[in-house]
Every structure is written in structure tokens, then in C-alpha cells.
Amino acid sequence: MRLPGRQMSEISFARALNEALRDSLADDPRVVVFGEDVAAAGGSFGVTRDLQKQFGRSRVRDAPISEAAIGGAAVGAAISGLRPVIEIMFMDFVGFAMDALVNQAAKAHFMFGGQCCVPLVARMPHGGGLGAGPQHSQCLEAWFAHVPGLKVVCPSNPSDGYALLRASIADSNPVIFVENKALYGVRAEISEPRPQALLSRARVARSGGDVTIVTYGAMVGVALGAADELANRGIEVEIIDLRTLQPWDEGAVADSLQRTHRLVVFHEAVAAFGVGAEIVTRMVHVAFDELDAPPVRVGAPFMPVPFSPSLESRQRPSARELIAAVLEVME
Amino acid sequence: MTPRTLVLPKLGLTMTEGTIVEWQVGEGRRFAAGDTLSVIENDKAATELVSEENGVLDRILVNAGESAPVGAVLAEWHDDGVSSGQVSPPGDNDPDVLVRRNRRASEAMAAEIAPPRSARSATGQGGEAAGRLRISPYARRLALRHGVSPLELKGTGPAGRVKAADVERARARTESLRHDRAAGAPEKIPLQQPVRVMRPFVLAADLAFDADRRMAGFAPGAGLSSWILMAAGHALGFYEPLRRLVFITGNARIEVPRGACRIAALQAALQSGGRDAAVDDALAVLDIPREGIRYLIAPPAGGFWAQLTAARADGNLSLQLSADIARISPDAASNLLLAIKSRLEDPCLMLL
Numbered sequence: 001m002r003l004p005g006r007q008m009s010e011i012s013f014a015r016a017l018n019e020a021l022r023d024s025l026a027d028d029p030r031v032v033v034f035g036e037d038v039a040a041a042g043g044s045f046g047v048t049r050d051l052q053k054q055f056g057r058s059r060v061r062d063a064p065i066s067e068a069a070i071g072g073a074a075v076g077a078a079i080s081g082l083r084p085v086i087e088i089m090f091m092d093f094v095g096f097a098m099d100a101l102v103n104q105a106a107k108a109h110f111m112f113g114g115q116c117c118v119p120l121v122a123r124m125p126h127g128g129g130l131g132a133g134p135q136h137s138q139c140l141e142a143w144f145a146h147v148p149g150l151k152v153v154c155p156s157n158p159s160d161g162y163a164l165l166r167a168s169i170a171d172s173n174p175v176i177f178v179e180n181k182a183l184y185g186v187r188a189e190i191s192e193p194r195p196q197a198l199l200s201r202a203r204v205a206r207s208g209g210d211v212t213i214v215t216y217g218a219m220v221g222v223a224l225g226a227a228d229e230l231a232n233r234g235i236e237v238e239i240i241d242l243r244t245l246q247p248w249d250e251g252a253v254a255d256s257l258q259r260t261h262r263l264v265v266f267h268e269a270v271a272a273f274g275v276g277a278e279i280v281t282r283m284v285h286v287a288f289d290e291l292d293a294p295p296v297r298v299g300a301p302f303m304p305v306p307f308s309p310s311l312e313s314r315q316r317p318s319a320r321e322l323i324a325a326v327l328e329v330m331e
Numbered sequence: 332m333t334p335r336t337l338v339l340p341k342l343g344l345t346m347t348e349g350t351i352v353e354w355q356v357g358e359g360r361r362f363a364a365g366d367t368l369s370v371i372e373n374d375k376a377a378t379e380l381v382s383e384e385n386g387v388l389d390r391i392l393v394n395a396g397e398s399a400p401v402g403a404v405l406a407e408w409h410d411d412g413v414s415s416g417q418v419s420p421p422g423d424n425d426p427d428v429l430v431r432r433n434r435r436a437s438e439a440m441a442a443e444i445a446p447p448r449s450a451r452s453a454t455g456q457g458g459e460a461a462g463r464l465r466i467s468p469y470a471r472r473l474a475l476r477h478g479v480s481p482l483e484l485k486g487t488g489p490a491g492r493v494k495a496a497d498v499e500r501a502r503a504r505t506e507s508l509r510h511d512r513a514a515g516a517p518e519k520i521p522l523q524q525p526v527r528v529m530r531p532f533v534l535a536a537d538l539a540f541d542a543d544r545r546m547a548g549f550a551p552g553a554g555l556s557s558w559i560l561m562a563a564g565h566a567l568g569f570y571e572p573l574r575r576l577v578f579i580t581g582n583a584r585i586e587v588p589r590g591a592c593r594i595a596a597l598q599a600a601l602q603s604g605g606r607d608a609a610v611d612d613a614l615a616v617l618d619i620p621r622e623g624i625r626y627l628i629a630p631p632a633g634g635f636w637a638q639l640t641a642a643r644a645d646g647n648l649s650l651q652l653s654a655d656i657a658r659i660s661p662d663a664a665s666n667l668l669l670a671i672k673s674r675l676e677d678p679c680l681m682l683l
Contacts, residue, residue, distance in 0.1 A: 045345070130344050185347065261469045261495060292469040292495045293488070309341070324429035331430075331489050 007192040014184040016158035017047045017123075019194065020165035021085060025055050028083060031169060033060045035070055035087030035123075044089050045125060045184045067093050071100030071122070078120040079108060083169060088124035090136045091178065097122070105174035106149030117172045121165070127180040127218055127268055128316055134304035137312075139269035144176040145246040145278070151199060152246040154178040156220035159190045160243055163197035171199060178245075180218035180268075202249035204256070208236030211326050212256040214279055215266040216242040219317065223266055226319035230326055237326060245275055253279065254287045261292035262329040266322050271299030293329040298322050335386065337406040339371065339399050346373045350398045351405065356388050369395075369405070386410040466493035473498040475663060478573055478612055478636075479505070505611075531631065533653040534665055536672045539646075549678035550594040555648075556580075556619045558675065559641050561597055563616055564589040565681045566670035573614045573637055573659070573667070580618040584633075610634040614667075619643075631655060637664065639671070648675070 011019070024031045033051060035043075039062040042049030052060040063070045067088055074084040088094045094101070105118045128137030145152045151173050155161040161179070168175040205220055206227050215223045220241045227237045238256050242248050257263060263283055265276035276297030283295060298321050306312050339349050352370040356362045367379045368388070389407045393399045465486060466474070470493050474484070479501050486493035546558040553561075556578070564576050567589040578585045578601065587600045615635040617626060620642060631638035637654035652668045659667075674680050 131341055132344055136344075181344075185345075261467075289468045289472045292467045320426055321429065323426040327426060327430045 008189045009192055010187050010189050011158055012185055012187045013155075013158045013161050013179075014046050016162040016190060017165055017179065018049055018051070020162045020169075021048060021051055022054065023194070024083075024085070024166055024169045025051065025059060028169075030081060030083045031059070031085065032077065032082050033085045033087075034063050034073070036063055036065055036089050038062060038087050043087060045179075045181065047123070047179075047184075048087065067096035068100065071097030072104075074120045074122065075100050075104045075108070075118060078105070078118040078174070079116050083119050083121075085121045085123060085169060088122060090132075091124040091126040091140050092135050092138050094122075094124055094140065101144070101150065101174065101176070102147050106147050109173075110149060118174045119169075119172045121168045121175045121177050123165075123177045123179060125179045125181045125184075127182055128305045128312055129182045129218075131307065131309045131312060132181075133307040137305040139178075139267070139300075141176070141178050141245055142269060142274045145275060149174065150246065151175045151244065152178065153199060153244050154180070154217040155243060156180075156183070156205070156217055156241050158186070158188045159195050160197060160203070160241075162190060163195040164199065164243060166194075167197055167199050175199075178217065182218045183221075186221070197243070200244045200247050200249055202252035203241045203243055204238065204252070205241040206237065206239040208238040209259055210235045211237045211262040211264060211329055212240060212253065212260045213237050213264050213266055213322070213326070214240045214242060214253055214276075216245060216275075217268065219266050219268050222317075222319050223322060226322045226326070229319065230323060235326060235330060248279070250282060250286065253283060254290075257283060257287045257290045261290050263291070263295035264322065264325045264329060265295070265297040266317065266325075267297075267299050268317055269299055270302055271297050272302050274299055293331070296325045296329055298325045334389070334407060334409050336404045337368065337380075337408060339393075339401055339403045339405055340380070341401045342371065342373055342378050343375055346375075346401060348398050348400045349373045351393050351395050352377055353395045354391060358388055358391055361385075361387050384410055464493070465491055467495065470495045470498050473502075477502045478658070530656045531653050532656055532661060532664075533651055534661070534668050535649060535651045536668050538648045538650070538672055538675055546675060546678055549681075553594050553597070554619070555641070555643075556616070557594065557597055557601075558678075559619075559639070559650075559671070560587055560616055561594070561681065562671045562674035562678075563614060563639055564597075565674055566667055567614065573612060575609075575613040577610075577613045577615045577635065578618070579615050579632070584615070610636070612636060614639060617641075625649070626651070637667075650675075 021033060025033065033048060035048075037044055038048040039052040039057070039060050042051075048060065063073070070086050070088070074086045077084045088097060101122060105120060108116055108118050126139045126141065130137070141152055141154060144150050151168070151171065153164050153168050153175055155164045161183075165177060168177050206224060208227070213223050213227075220239065223237075223239050227239060230237055238260055240252055240256055253263075263280065265279045267275055269275065271277075274297070276299055280295040280297055284291070298317050300315060300317055303315060306315055342349065349371045350373075352372050354369045355367050356369075362368060362382050363385050364382055366382050368382050369380045371378050371380055386408045387410075389409060391406045393403065393405045399405065465488075466484075467488070473479075473495050474493075477498065479498055484493045484497050484501055487497055488494040546553075546555075550558060550561065560576065560578055564587060567573055567576055574589070576587045576589045578587050585601060587597065610633060613635050615631060615633070615638040617632075617638065617640045620626060625642040625644065626640040631653050636658040637652060640651045640653075642649050650668060650672060652664055654664045
């Protein structure tokens with residue numbers, strides 16, 4: 001469908017993020033980009049390609065191989081007036097930057113009486129399915145969602161990738177921007193002029209009256225596939241794409257439950273102590289009288305991601321487990 | 332001889348397809364572990380594909396110069412050894428199998444935390460187990476809203492849990508029965524159906540007599556029966572085990588709209604209301620007896636689902652609610668009685 005004055009074009013997720021960085025750099029002289037291999041090499045997944053050529057070495061620069069230095073520099077730059085966007089090559093490496101993000105970025109606004117804010121964005125890819133092994137495939141977003149003072153964003157498609165990255169850079173709080181590696185090559189239509197979005201607003205990716213599936217990131221696509229198969233069995237699921245995990249859109253989920261009365265939370269991260277646990281707990285509390293079946297969460301088993309592709313494909317939550325969970329709550 | 336396939340390996344994190352540059356082993360040729368079979372090129376580098384086993388190349392499916400996605404079968408070959416292929420157990424990919432497996436696991440856990448099935452009441456209906464009703468929160472709310480007694484429901488969910496669908500089914504049954512009656516169709520009573528014995532229970536609540544005085548300020552000129560009707564009618568709008576209100580005075584049964592909590596509306600209803608209201612779904616309010624006389628009736632009279640009586644005694648007003656346990660749970664009944672009591676004590680609640 002083409003709306004008048006609104007053109008559509010098809011680009012990849014990585015390209016959409018690249019454009020969001022380019023447009024933010026162009027619009028706001030305070031925005032700077034740095035990280036490992038982001039300048040000359042254009043980023044390990046090509047997200048920062050050509051940015052240094054366009055904006056120069058002072059605004060887009062390579063960092064030494066030290067996540068601690070990258071995180072610390074970002075906090076300092078943000079407090080002193082810049083809007084840094086850093087790239088952590090793999091989310092698995094963010095442990096080295098945890099002090100800067102958790103103890104400094106998240107706390108500064110509260111510890112100094114609101115006199116400063118820390119408007120940084122830390123981009124980091126998560127997710128498996130690429131045979132990248134246990135140290136390059138983890139989904140650790142729950143770590144950050146547990147820290148007051150941090151926002152956590154995880155888009156599911158190129159259009160949201162563009163809009164949410166721009167909103168994250170414009171936000172005055174530290175934002176952990178999580179990109180699923182499996183999405184980088186995914187192409188989809190995106191509107192021209194480019195879309196805008198607010199943080200903390202979920203999106204109904206598919207409407208249905210039988211079961212609410214709450215998910216985010218690359219699992220939205222998996223859920224949409226499962227929805228088609230469930231529709232063949234006569235079950236219509238509603239898929240809520242959270243988009244922002246912290247603070248998340250409780251109202252959208254509770255609203256959907258008033259129609260479906262059944263809840264399944266689906267994410268690639270390990271199920272134990274995860275995002276799904278939080279969502280289920282909140283819904284059991286605020287929407288208890290809406291529930292017609294015990295809520296179920298579907299996530300990875302409590303194991304590291306295996307290297308072997310055949311083992312990894314069994315470990316990674318799939319449409320199969322999601323369908324089984326939906327059938328379970330429909331019993 | 333075991334037929335085997337050679338697939339295009341993933342040679343880098345971002346590799347999705349590759350091009351066969353050349354085949355170094357031709358169809359029908361023997362090769363040994365360590366031999367280079369072909370050269371594959373992706374967007375980063377060209378790589379030799381080295382065999383890990385001995386075998387014979389039967390057929391090439393992707394020729395030199397052609398591209399294929401990662402995982403595509405490039406060629407078929409065979410070895411002379413023993414098959415090492417792992418075959419998935421049948422149905423392992425079937426979601427239904429997974430559901431059954433999950434159910435077995437949760438039933439095993441339920442057995443651990445609950446007494447075994449044989450130890451439970453054998454007579455319990457539907458979701459009733461060991462005195463506890465298994466019912467989903469939403470189904471409980473629906474049952475309350477539609478005045479369906481959960482004890483009458485047959486639970487079809489896991490472990491006999493009552494689901495919303497069970498309540499809707501029971502409600503549809505009641506509705507169609509009511510519809511038949513309204514349409515004048517003779518009620519069909521199948522042979523050998525056991526006569527339903529009413530299982531009544533009675534709840535009582537006492538109010539200080541000055542409640543009376545407050546009602547007089549709220550609706551001057553009305554009698555105590557009218558005040559009780561107004562309070563009951565308003566309370567029914569919030570607690571919904573029952574949906575209709577019938578006033579019994581003399582030989583008349585007068586249907587009172589439950590919204591009639593203004594004195595003018597009530598008086599109009601009492602004058603124009605039908606004289607022979609149906610009993611289902613209804614709370615009957617008996618006219619106040621003469622001073623010094625109290626009703627001591629346990630079962631709701633005339634087949635009503637519940638009945639409210641009141642009497643003045645010792646400067647207090649005493650309310651009694653009797654109800655059929657098959658229709659209304661004691662919980663719902665006590666909520667209703669408390670709601671009526673609080674409205675008599677504080678008539679301003681009826682302005683809400």
C-alpha cells in the first residue's frame with residue numbers, strides 16, 4: 001500500500017541502523033560514535049559503514065580493544081555534554097563495561113541531585129543462530145532491565161530499528177540498544193520520510209482473540225510464523241512486539257489480555273530469571289481476574305548456547321516450542 | 332554402503348551463501364580423508380573443502396561456478412562403513428508431542444505438591460478436588476457476573492480446572508432454558524431426572540436501628556420495606572450472583588427493576604410491576620412482618636434462588652438472607668448481604 005506523499009523503500013536492518021546514525025549525526029552536532037572497528041572497518045556487521053567518511057575522525061572514531069575504556073569515555077562524554085553512541089562488538093563482551101554502565105551511567109542523575117544526565121546509547125548485538133558459540137550468542141538484556149536508571153530497547157524490524165535508534169539517541173537517559181544479529185540481513189519496507197517512534201510503546205504485530213504472545217526482537221518474526229501455523233489449527237494469536245523492555249508497555253499487554261485471557265511470553269534469552277518472568281509476574285498481579293489459564297513463558301533452556309549448529313538449533317527457542325505453549329494455554 | 336550428502340558449510344559468521352569455484356574430485360571417483368573435494372568462495376575468502384572421511388563421490392548437484400545457500404546439498408557420496416546417522420525419534424518435532432510431554436512433567440510436579448488423586452473426594456464435581464475448586468480467575472469472575480454457581484460446573488481444563496468456556500456453556504444452557512420458558516414452550520423434564528433438592532443456607536446480619544433514621548432522611552415518606560428494596564436493588568447492581576429483584580407482599584410477586592434505588596422509581600415499579608414474576612435468577616424480598624413477628628424460614632420460598640427477610644427486634648434491624656447453595660456460593664451471598672447492610676447504614680452509597 002502506498003500512501004500519498006509517503007514512499008516506501010526496502011532496506012536491511014543494518015542499513016536502517018546506519019541511516020539512523022547518519023541522520024542523528026547530521027541533525028545534532030553533539031552526537032559522536034565510537035567503538036571497536038566502527039570507523040575505517042565500518043563495524044563488524046556494517047552498521048557504521050562510511051560514517052567516518054561523512055562526518056570525519058572527530059565524530060566517528062575507532063576505540064582500543066577495551067570495552068571498559070569505551071564505556072568510561074562514553075559516560076564522561078555524555079556528562080560533559082555530548083551524545084555518544086558506542087558499539088560493543090558483541091553483547092557478550094559488555095561485562096568489561098558494566099561498571100561504567102551500571103555504576104556510573106545509571107546512577108549519575110540520581111547521585112548528583114539531578115544536576116546531570118547521561119544521554120548515551122550503547123549499541124550491542126545479541127542472539128544466536130549463527131553458530132557463533134557460547135561467548136558470542138547470548139541474550140543478556142535482562143541484566144540491564146534489572147538496573148534502575150537504564151532504558152533497554154530491542155527492535156524487531158528495519159523500520160523500528162531506525163525509529164527507535166533515533167529516539168534512543170534523542171533520549172536523555174542511558175539507553176542499552178540491543179540488536180539481534182540474525183536481523184542484520186533482514187530486509188523490509190520502510191517509509192520515506194523515515195518513521196518516528198516513542199520509547200516504551202509496544203506495537204501489536206498481529207491481532208487475534210485467543211492468546212496474547214508477548215515478544216521482542218528477532219523472536220517477533222518467529223512468532224509471526226508460528227501464528228500462521230496456529231491459524232491453520234483455528235487459533236488466532238495476538239502478537240505484542242514490546243520494542244522497549246525497560247520501561248515496558250504494561251498497558252498494552254494488560255489491554256490485550258482483556259481480549260484473550262491467555263498469556264505466553266516468548267524470548268530467545270534463557271527463561272530463568274528473565275524478561276518473561278517479570279512480565280508474567282506483573283500480569284498475574286494486575287490482570288489476575290483476566291487469566292483463564294496459567295501464563296507460560298518460552299525461552300532458552302538453562303544452558304550456554306552450544307557451538308554445533310545442530311545442537312544450537314535445538315537449544316534456541318523456536319516456533320515449535322511456542323506453538324506447544326499456545327496449545328498448552330488453550331487446553 | 333550408506334548414501335551420504337555433502338553440504339555447503341558455514342565458513343564465517345555472516346556467510347549465507349557460497350560459490351563453488353571448482354571440484355577437485357569428479358563423479359564416480361574415490362577420495363580419502365584429508366583430500367580436498369572442492370574450493371568454495373564466499374564474500375570474504377576462498378576455502379578448500381576437505382573431506383573428513385573416505386568415500387566415493389556419486390553425483391555433483393552444484394556445479395563449478397554455481398552458488399548455493401549455506402546448508403545446501405552440494406553432492407552425494409557413499410562410504411563403505413557403518414551408518415553413524417542419528418535418527419530423530421518419531422514425532423519429536425510435533426508440537427503436540429511437546430505439549431503432552433510438558434503436561435506429564437507438570438502433572439508429576441502437581442502429584443508431588445498435592446495428595447494423590449485417590450486421596451481426593453471421589454464425589455467432587457468438575458474442578459472440585461479435596462474441597463478446593465479448581466477454577467481460573469477469569470472463569471471465577473464470569474461465573475460471579477452471570478450468577479452461575481461454580482459448583483455446578485464441569486471443568487474441562489487440565490486436571491478438571493473450570494475454564495471460561497465451561498462457564499459460558501453453562502450460561503448458554505440456562506439462557507436457552509429461560510428462553511424456552513419465555514417462549515411458552517413446555518418445560519421438558521426428561522424421565523428419571525432426579526428431583527433437584529434445594530440445599531439452603533442462611534446468613535444473618537444485624538444493624539443498629541438508627542440506620543432506619545438515616546434512610547428516613549434519604550427517602551422520606553417510604554416504609555422500611557421500600558428502603559430494603561432500594562438497598563437490595565442497588566447492591567444487586569454490584570454483586571451479580573443474582574440479576575433480578577422480586578418483592579413478595581400478600582400473594583403478589585412484583586418484579587422491581589434493580590436500578591430502582593430512587594424512591595419515585597421504586598414506587599412507580601411497585602404500582603405498575605408485573606404481579607407474577609419468575610423465580611430464576613431472583614432475590615425475593617419479603618414484606619416486613621408486623622412488629623414483634625419474625626420470619627424463621629430457611630429455604631427460599633417458592634423456588635426463588637435467594638430470599639431476604641427483615642425484622643425489627645430490640646431496637647435493631649435484623650436481616651436474613653437464605654439462598655440455595657447450588658445457585659449462590661456462601662461467599663457471594665455474604666458479599667451481597669454486607670452490601671445491602673452497608674447501604675442501609677449509609678444510604679449515600681446509593682448515590683454512587
